[in-house]
Amino acid sequence: MNRSHPTFSCPIPIVHHERILMAHGGGGRLMHQLIESVFLRPFGNPVLNAAHDSAQFLPPKGRLAFTTDSYVVNPIFFPGGDIGSLSVHGTVNDLAMSGARPICLSCAFVIEEGLSMETLSRVAHSLAQAAASCGVPVVTGDTKVVERGKCDSIFINTSGIGIMEHSLSISPQGIRPGDAILLSGDLGRHGMAVMALREGLQFESTIESDSAPVHEPVLAMIQAGVSIHCLRDLTRSGLSAALNELAEASGLALQVEESLIPVNEDVHSACELLGLDPLCVANEGRFIAFIPAAESEMALNVLRSFQVSANAVCIGKVMNSGDPAVLIKSRMGSIRLLDMPSGEQLPRIC
Amino acid sequence: MIPSREGPDMKYLDEFRDVAMAQKLVRQIHHRASRTWTLMEMCGGQTHAIMKAGLDDLLSPCIRLVHGPGCPVCVTPMHVVDEALDLASRPGLIFASFGDMLRVPGSHGDLRGVKAAGGDVRVVYCPLEAVKMAIQNPSLEVVFFSIGFETTAPATALAVRQAQQAGIHNFSLLVSHVLVPPAIETLLADPDCTIQGFLAAGHVCAVMGCTEYVPIADRFRVPIVVTGFEPLDLLQGILMAVTQLEANHGQVEIQYSRVVRQDGNAAARSLMGSVFERISANWRGLGEIPASGLGLRAEFSAFDARKKFGLQKFADLDPVECISGLILRGLRKPVECPCFGASCTPEFPLGATMVSEEGACAAYYRYRTPSTSIPQPLP
Structure with a gap:
């Protein structure tokens, strides 16, 4: 997650909110709490934990494939999946269509004010679990909160980088x-x-x-x-x-x-x-x-x-x-x- | 007593698409037909199934299929679509519609465009969903776009009765219901008519029964076979019609006996009759047909959106180059139109038979073969 202030040792006690407030996207303490509790815990990996504005990593050798996709499915939970797992599978599959092995993902959340924290947490965990089972880390991310009615619960964008370890021209x-x-x-x-x-x-x-x-x-x-x-x-x-x-x-x-x-x-x-x-x-x-x-x-x-x-x-x-x-x-x-x-x-x- | 097909009932999906059985029926039809017979299937769903399975090719040349005005979306006149666009654009109003009306063009765009511009247009599968919307949104007006044949009218009637009983005042209907038998009669009375037999729409008869068709079959001495919607239903219906034609009979028969009873669904009919009365109606592509539509009875006029919102009268402005009227009367085939697939496509339809997915032109376009994709000049 992009964080401008990487210090999380906040002396003020954490205020528990059951729903997402506009303040959760405001860049202040609440946003930090949100990132720490909802996102960093399930997603944690060395690159993400470095808490820089952009992920830094050495590209492996080979041709790279790069793709992006946004997920706006309604309802966000459906039999066989949810918007979180879907946003991993969709992007991993786009990379796979080049014959690429996925090596990292980004993910950006646009969250509607009022969404329950429990729902957001379920989605985030599902996304993290899907990424882990694909063996691909989420190395950078973003969170925005928009006013009620400006989005439908939650929208997610993921981008992915993959490596093509073959000489085929799949197109x-x-x-x-x-x-x-x-x-x-x-x-x-x-x-x-x-x-x-x-x-x-x-x-x-x-x-x-x-x-x-x-x-x-x-x-x-x-x-x-x-x-x-x-x-x-x-x-x-x-x-x-x-x-x-x-x-x-x-x-x-x-x-x-x-x-x-x-x-x-x-x-x-x-x-x-x-x-x-x-x-x-x-x-x-x-x-x-x-x-x-x-x-x-x-x-x-x-x-x-x-x-x-x-x-x-x-x-x-x-x-x-x-x-x-x-x-x-x-x-x-x-x-x-x-x-x-x-x-x-x-x-x-x- | 109207004769029903004898033998075991066909029950579900795949068995009605059995290839060996279809080939057997095709052979029987070819064997039985001593000449080319022109038959019209009434319903857009039947047209769709015929084109999807390629039955017209399998039956050529002994059967010439022409495609009737049985797609309710197609025959809804443009002025009614314009009324819908007017209502749907109004603030404080939810406009509920069956899904396939959303892309039917009026004189200025369609309901999808109104929705994109901020109109509250919602797709429903059942009119009762619109009543529920009215209950859930007491500060808004809810208008249901009430179109269709005898198949959808009973559910609409039920919605009106429920709204009346519950004392709901923010629910109304934009009604444009039409009826099948007057259309068949109009087609047959046309001196240019070439239709020798009909496959009537099974689901319409499931509601209405078949007795209305008996005087028509008698008067015009034409076979009317009440037929289902799957390839084997259609082939069986065609075989029954051909058998009658070869024997010089003209009577009503039921192929779709697993669903249709001679008297139909009495409860649905009585519900319809209690809410609606017959009125003259305008059909897109065919024009005005007396006593061919349904309007709300006077005691339900509070549910009439035209009155409630004082809608202006719109004119019907169908493009002159469109030959959908000739197609709906069985006088032309879609591929005989110079506009077909050229200036007229499902994305930019010119007239009735291309506006809905179930229209004859849309079915021909969707299921065209490589050779039908090129427009052919009028003969």
Whole structure:
């Protein structure tokens, strides 16, 4: 955490507040108390503990990957995760999509006045725990408090630096005709977990978000010698948007088969009920990989040895010809274009 | 007695998408049809399912499917959307709407734009949520955008009754409900009509029953098959319609027998009847159809947002180049419009059939094949 006054031996007794006050962001004693009690304890590591305005560390050798993302999910707690763990997984996964091993994170909190201290603490602990289980330290951070109504409970930004310990060029331009398209698991769980909670929908079993880090299976594929051409995580607007972006960036036609794309039955039912398409719903622990067809079995074997990608499957291929577009073979056998979703998915009337 | 399909009921999702069964039904339809028959599915949900599964291609050339005016979002006239934009922009007012009305353009933008500009626009799945909002926000007015066919009207009626019983005065409705049978009758009475059979909307009949359709089938000697929404439902409905056509029959039949009863849902119908009365209604793309809409009965006029807020009258200004009227009457297919996919897309829709995801043009656009993506000139 950035601290201009690193002395915490305050002679005035700590006043316990149950809720965040504007003063907690004011740079004074209350803010120091907050940082000390809520953030430093769970996050503590030598770089952060140095309590400087910026983190100082020696970069390891190799190409670096750098990414940033902001997290504004509502509700902040959902089955399978919360905004804290999500803000680690999302950024770690963005690094993983370059085949990078995450080496450090920053995190910045924007907190709404009035948020309960207990809630903030739960989020901070969850974030710290997620970072620890990914083996990546949070080395710098920031806290701001805004007036009630100026933000929705809590917003978090995390940035991440990763190191690429390989010589592959993993990018949309690396996609080649004939590549197999692998999907790391079933679709739509994060989006539907959040949506079901918002809409108060209940199913036979609770839909849990798929929020999880995916860097380990990616690094293992590289380690195993899989010549990955491109990776993309399937966050906002899901598989449809990711495939369309990559078709456009690579200038190639991609074809997938509807019957090969795994969707959990509860997610499927929830999507039917709300008029949404699982292919356009957000995921937070799923990615697609473009791999030379000859290596796809090897890649699938590696992916399936990790819990997060245990249900990895090949869902299609990159076509040898055709305009840049995404084609989907329906269960009935017809081939149509899989369009880019036009914006946020709105629930249909009937 | 209206005949129901015989045999085992189909119950859930995947079994209605069974490929082998679908192929068998397609073969039966091809085998049974001695010529090309033009059928219209009424509901946007059915159009959507047909295009998604590519049934139109599988059935060509013996079945020509045209797509009816059964998407309530599509047929809501622009002046009603303008009324919605006016209300939603007012301070001190929560405007509650079904989600897919948010991107339907009025003459000056859509509800998403009003929300971005500070209007309190909220998405609800059920009108009762809007009543709850009114109870929770006594200092604000809550207006529910009450649109849809016979499917949504009973829940709206229930909301009005609950609000009345609870003495809630800060709740009102912007009503634009429409009814299916008068639309079918209007389409069939058109001298240019080419439709030889209908797949009626199963969920509408789950509420209303099927008896209203009997005089229409008799008068125009046209098969009307009350059909569901999954690929196998649709194929089975088409097979039933073709079987009738080949035998020169024109009667009402129920394919969607796992949901639809001949008399429908009596409680829902009586609730609707107690709150609403039939009025003349304007359909986007089709124009004025007598006795085709629902308006609040006089005793519920306190819940009429138009009266409560003294809304001005807006004009309907649909672009002249849009052929959605011809599409909704089954006289043109979306790909026969020069604007389709060019100047008219889901992001920038010109008219009724592109404004909602369930509209025929939007379904064609979303599920287009590489060859349909290019606009073709009018024949």
